Amino acid sequence: xxxxxxxxxxxxxxxxxxxxxxxxxxxxxxxxxxxxxxxxxxxxxxxxxxxxxxxxxxxxxxxxxxxxxxxxxxxxxxxxxxxxxxxxxxxxxxxxxxxxxxxxxxxxxxxxxxxxxxxxxxxxxxxxxxxxxxxxxxxxxxxxxxxxxxxxxxxxxxxxxxxxxxxxxxxxxxxxxxxxxxxxxxxxxxxxxxxxxxxxxxxxxxxxxxxxxxxxxxxxxxxxxxxxxxxxxxxxxxxxxxxxxxxxxxxxxxxxxxxxxxxxxxxxxxxxxxxxxxxxxxxxxxxxxxxxxxxxxxxxxxxxxxxxxxxxxxxxxxxxxxxxxxxxxxxxxxxxxxxxxxxxxxxxxx
Amino acid sequence: xxxxxxxxxxxxxxxxxxxxxxxxxxxxxxxxxxxxxxxxxxxxxxxxxxxxxxxxxxxxxxxxxxxxxxxxxxxxxxxxxxxxxxxxxxxxxxxxxxxxxxxxxxxxxxxxxxxxxxxxxxxxxxxxxxxxxxxxxxxxxxxxxxxxxxxxxxxxxxxxxxxxxxxxxxxxxxxxxxxxxxxxxxxxxxxxxxxxxxxxxxxxxxxxxxxxxxxxxxxxxxxxxxxxxxxxxxxxxxxxxxxxxxxxxxxxxxxxxxxx
Numbered sequence: 001x002x003x004x005x006x007x008x009x010x011x012x013x014x015x016x017x018x019x020x021x022x023x024x025x026x027x028x029x030x031x032x033x034x035x036x037x038x039x040x041x042x043x044x045x046x047x048x049x050x051x052x053x054x055x056x057x058x059x060x061x062x063x064x065x066x067x068x069x070x071x072x073x074x075x076x077x078x079x080x081x082x083x084x085x086x087x088x089x090x091x092x093x094x095x096x097x098x099x100x101x102x103x104x105x106x107x108x109x110x111x112x113x114x115x116x117x118x119x120x121x122x123x124x125x126x127x128x129x130x131x132x133x134x135x136x137x138x139x140x141x142x143x144x145x146x147x148x149x150x151x152x153x154x155x156x157x158x159x160x161x162x163x164x165x166x167x168x169x170x171x172x173x174x175x176x177x178x179x180x181x182x183x184x185x186x187x188x189x190x191x192x193x194x195x196x197x198x199x200x201x202x203x204x205x206x207x208x209x210x211x212x213x214x215x216x217x218x219x220x221x222x223x224x225x226x227x228x229x230x231x232x233x234x235x236x237x238x239x240x241x242x243x244x245x246x247x248x249x250x251x252x253x254x255x256x257x258x259x260x261x262x263x264x265x266x267x268x269x270x271x272x273x274x275x276x277x278x279x280x281x282x283x284x285x286x287x288x289x290x291x292x293x294x295x296x297x298x299x300x301x302x303x304x305x306x307x308x309x310x311x312x313x314x315x316x317x318x319x320x321x322x323x324x325x326x327x328x329x330x331x332x333x334x335x336x337x338x339x340x341x342x343x344x345x346x347x348x349x350x
Numbered sequence: 351x352x353x354x355x356x357x358x359x360x361x362x363x364x365x366x367x368x369x370x371x372x373x374x375x376x377x378x379x380x381x382x383x384x385x386x387x388x389x390x391x392x393x394x395x396x397x398x399x400x401x402x403x404x405x406x407x408x409x410x411x412x413x414x415x416x417x418x419x420x421x422x423x424x425x426x427x428x429x430x431x432x433x434x435x436x437x438x439x440x441x442x443x444x445x446x447x448x449x450x451x452x453x454x455x456x457x458x459x460x461x462x463x464x465x466x467x468x469x470x471x472x473x474x475x476x477x478x479x480x481x482x483x484x485x486x487x488x489x490x491x492x493x494x495x496x497x498x499x500x501x502x503x504x505x506x507x508x509x510x511x512x513x514x515x516x517x518x519x520x521x522x523x524x525x526x527x528x529x530x531x532x533x534x535x536x537x538x539x540x541x542x543x544x545x546x547x548x549x550x551x552x553x554x555x556x557x558x559x560x561x562x563x564x565x566x567x568x569x570x571x572x573x574x575x576x577x578x579x580x581x582x583x584x585x586x587x588x589x590x591x592x593x594x595x596x597x598x599x600x601x602x603x604x605x606x607x608x609x610x
Contacts, residue, residue: 050506072511077510083503087525097511100521145507200454 001026002047002188007056009042016042018212020056024190031203032192034328035235039212040192041160045206046189048158049073072222073156074251076149078236082162083142086134091116091129097152119147122181139170144308150185157182159191163198175202196236200242208232214343230343233273242272242289246342254311257311259287265342274340276304276319282336290333291316296327303327369587372580385446385581390566391584397563398589400474401542404481409535413527419490420497434490437483442547449480450552472554477562480548487536491546492534496527529605536597541592 002024004288009017017039023213024030039235045051057066065073085093092099094116098107107115113129123143131322133141142162145315149157162178163171179202182189193199200220205305208215208223208231216228227233234241244253247267251258258272282288291307296313303320305327307311318335320327373381382391390519419431423500435446453470463470470476500523508518553560563586570579 048510050510071512072505075510077507079503079507081501081503083501083507085508085522085526096508096513096521100508100511100513100517148507148511174572273417 001061002190003059003062004043004047005057005059007043007046007053007058009039009051009053009191014126015212017046017053020194020212020214022207022214022217024188027186028188028204029179029204030190031197031199031206032190033194033199033236034208034209035194037211038209039211040194040207043209044158044160044190044192046077047156048077050077057119074152074154075154076146076154076157078142078145078157078159079161080164082133082138082145082165084141084145084148086133088132089129090120090125090131090133090136091143093133094129094147094151096148114293117153118146119151120144122150123147124177130296137170138166139174142166142174145267146181155188156277157187157189159189161192161194163193163195171198173264178202189346200236206236208236210235227341230271230273233341235248238276238317239273240318243312243345244270244272244273244342246270251342253289253309256289257287258340260290260337260340260342262342265344269345271343271345272337272340273343274337277302278318279318279335279337279341281320282326282334285334285336287336289337291333291335293327293331293333295328295329298322298326305333307333366587369580369583373578373584376577376581380577381581381584383584384570384575384578387458389561390563390582390585392558393561393563393566394585394589396477397543397586398593400477400481400562401539401545403427403478404485404542405535405539407478407482408485408489408538409531410427412486412529412534413493413539416490416493416497420494421483421502434487436487437485438487438599442484442545443551445453445483446480446548446551449476449483453479453552471552472556472560474560476552477549477552477560480552481542481545484545484548485542488537488541489531489534492530493527496530500526507553525604529601532597532601532604536594536601539597540590540594541587 002022004020004022007017008015020039020043022043032043034040046053049065049068049072053066057064059065060073066200070077084095088096091113095112098112098115101107106112115275117126117129121130123145123146125140125147128136128140133144136144142165146162159178163174166174175198178326181187191202200223203220205217206220206223207217210231216223216232218226218228223232223236227236230241233239241284242253243270244251244258246252246262246265249262251260251262251272252268253272261270279289291305293305293307296303296305299319302322303324303326305318305320306315307318309316376384401579419427450457450471452458452462453476455461455464455469455471457471460470468475470479504522504526505518508522509515513521544564546562546568549562549564553562553565555561555565563582567579567582570576570582
């Protein structure tokens with residue numbers, strides 16, 4: 001188990017991390033999700049021992065490792081841009097971690113080579129050990145980087161935007177494959193990403209970060225369905241946000257009542273967030289949102305409709321079943337919001 | 351291709367060939383007598399020895415300088431960066447006079463070294479120092495872009511795999527910059543072998559001790575012995591060519607491993 005206790009880190013006057021507490025369970029696949037500048041990579045580097053916190057401590061299975069260097073932490077680290085050793089063959093890259101061991105603990109050359117070949121088979125690159133990194137594709141290079149990290153049998157695998165430099169198709173394949181590998185090898189893995197789809201698809205739990213603080217920790221389902229703050233709601237998945245007013249248990253958008261349960265939110269201005277798929281077409285009933293269509297395109301089995309509602313400038317996106325005829329620009333749709341979440345205007349959940 | 355060859359011929363090959371044609375005007379015995387006189391051989395030793403020593407010193411310290419420029423930020427970095435190129439721009443005679451003034455027995459530095467029994471000026475050590483000065487930018491400017499290209503991530507990857515800082519340098523950094531380092535080394539060496547202006551002031555030009563081969567050529571010219579001058583030039587050319595060829599081969603070997 002990895003325990004982070006009250007971690008803070010500054011770069012000059014920039015507060016990269018503010019009082020972070022986090023527990024990572026054994027065997028867990030954890031995603032650190034956030035926009036750039038949210039502190040997620042800094043946090044990963046602190047866990048690795050590539051960076052050190054200004055305050056707080058890091059413990060692995062109860063042992064304080066805060067001041068331990070990366071070489072002594074037994075972690076595998078995979079970089080976004082692979083960071084392969086260009087002048088070494090693929091097999092030498094994979095075997096590097098074993099070949100730099102102190103003489104007494106170093107396996108023989110043949111044993112290192114055999115282990116490298118074994119790992120290359122594992123990452124489905126068997127037979128490519130004699131090549132050089134420049135001769136491989138991006139996806140292959142990242143798998144070499146992974147095999148190299150696994151060669152030293154780390155207790156913890158850390159991945160910094162591991163799919164960031166790859167094209168969409170390779171990324172998807174590699175994601176699925178990494179998930180399998182994680183389970184097969186019984187690893188504890190933490191990966192950093194800014195791609196919410198990747199985090200939701202891959203992780204057991206997602207840590208959503210912004211401006212150096214953790215906004216929410218939860219399963220992908222919790223983070224998506226029950227966002228704990230306006231930021232999480234907006235960052236994880238597509239979201240529409242309407243400025244509304246709440247008074248005496250009723251929600252109003254520009255004097256038009258919206259049929260929704262207000263929960264415990266106090267009276268006054270608020271923000272109503274709803275997902276594009278949480279709407280349905282209604283027949284001009286009270287409590288509906290009138291949408292003027294500006295465009296629509298097919299997204300798999302549904303129409304993604306873009307439109308405007310009176311009073312606000314931002315585009316509203318909703319999804320309609322593809323069984324409907326294609327919405328035409330200028331068409332008016334009455335939408336009923338099936339599910340939405342209300343936030344106070346400072347972003348806190350009601 | 352044709353244009354390149356024509357240009358190369360005009361600028362390099364034709365002038366060099368005249369050296370050989372001129373030298374061919376001498377008979378074999380006469381050629382050996384001038385080109386391999388004991389004084390000439392001593393001069394070759396001084397020239398190539400000091401150039402090699404200077405290039406080696408530069409390879410080490412030039413690499414350190416390049417490293418600091420690439421990896422660290424410090425006040426005045428841009429000014430220091432510009433200073434590196436100064437040996438390129440300075441008339442070499444100026445550098446020679448300046449160095450002599452500093453290292454002569456009564457100079458700023460020389461007055462402290464003299465009592466220790468270290469005589470720099472009018473000595474091969476002086477020549478080496480002048481050549482270090484002249485050769486530094488070659489190494490720094492060759493290695494700098496390659497080091498900049500070598501991401502810190504690669505070092506961190508090696509460290510995370512358990513490598514010590516020494517192992518990171520020997521097994522990761524050095525092999526990566528070796529081709530560029532060899533390029534810089536070859537350029538510094540070649541420049542050192544041919545250097546004249548900065549050396550003659552500090553060398554003292556004592557035959558058999560601190561007389562460089564280029565000076566010997568000038569001496570021959572001053573005696574209107576053009577054929578004699580070209581004989582020495584031919585010997586120098588051949589040695590230089592052999593050395594550069596060897597360095598190029600070593601470089602091709604090291605590069606093949608990086609870019610394969």
